[in-house]
Amino acid sequence: MAQKTATRSEPRKSPVQARSTASVDAILKATVQVLLRVGKEKLTTTRVAARAGVSVGTLYQYFPNKSALLRAALKLHVEEILAEVDKVSVAQRGQPVEQMVEALVVASLEVKMRDPKKGRALYAVSSDVEGAKIAADAEARAKDALVELLKSAPETLKTDLQLMATVLQSIIAGVKRRLLESDMPEEQFEVMQRELVLVVRNYVRACVGH
Amino acid sequence: MAQKTATRSEPRKSPVQARSTASVDAILKATVQVLLRVGKEKLTTTRVAARAGVSVGTLYQYFPNKSALLRAALKLHVEEILAEVDKVSVAQRGQPVEQMVEALVVASLEVKMRDPKKGRALYAVSSDVEGAKIAADAEARAKDALVELLKSAPETLKTDLQLMATVLQSIIAGVKRRLLESDMPEEQFEVMQRELVLVVRNYVRACVGH
């Protein structure tokens, strides 16, 4: 008996020629655009294909189904952000903790705010079970990186680093989301950022064994 | 030409007899249960009706469409939580700020953690455009309440109260979400809560004009 719930996840075919790579890129880009314009509910594979300037068939050549397409788009976005924040992590290695977390805050908010609409659109996708897994995975990796970063600090931290990292992540994510959801003016953004910096500085200061 | 996109939002009919009220309640309860068991993607009106022990027709008598049904369920949940947190707000009126925010943190986390699965299930719904509006609305009201609460504090706060309230909300929400999404053991929960209390205490302390 053939398995009924096949639902493959892997791409159906790997692009080898240039034009196919272009197609995949266009499709992924179009996915975000459609998500932005009509929302997840009314996103259809046909619509995505049309926007990408290809036919549905082409889409299905690279993505086994709609769900996989959305997941791919989400993953791409998440990885991009992760890479940016990682960059900051590397740059801050060995610096004083307070400076570290300030840089982290600035970088985290900046990245998200560069394209708030994209963030919001993809955020809807991540609420699916599959999407949540991707987001959780990225968060876990980011946390590991943060722990390593904290380890490199000159100060002795009396709080458990795992815990600290989780708290910092949660706090930053909370503010990030708030900024995303309420599209506030640029000025409000900076005020919030300053405030968040204050919060995390105070927090890590409290974690330093004197 | 008749408008094609009617999509009414209001209930189709108001319950007047006891049995219809019971039906509505059952349907709303069933919605959450189905959401929990099969997720938003596979939630169908028929399935909800079946679980509620009524027929689809009955469901459509009170909810014009699936979307309205989900919205109603979300609203109910949000209002319940809001009411609980409001209760704490009233109780803390006039207390020192640090105590206030501690109570707020405890209450916020406690309420959400009482039924984490329900929270997570409904959270998926709120990512829809309509759902986001409901959540945002509730958050705005909660913020107003928080501002009032802060006003009643004996200390003089040098930071703008609107800003403070927003920051506090964002931070608490961030941790709340983290706790919801990663179902951690009870012990981890308490550690996080303690840490969050530390964070908000430090923050409000910094906001007090000495």
Next chain:
DNA sequence: TGTTTAGATGAAGAAAACTTCAGATTAGGA
């Protein structure tokens, strides 16, 4: 230039839900 392989197409089939409505049931009052 001819052959082979990768890639693209889109009409059509299949599946899944939503939503309606005409008729059956039940409750409450006269």
Next chain:
DNA sequence: TCCTAATCTGAAGTTTTCTTCATCTAAACA
């Protein structure tokens, strides 16, 4: 008890979207 209004039922119509596949086009290469 009988009548009316409220409520319930669920099969069937409608719509929507996913997904496939036989066929066509373009690229690579000898």
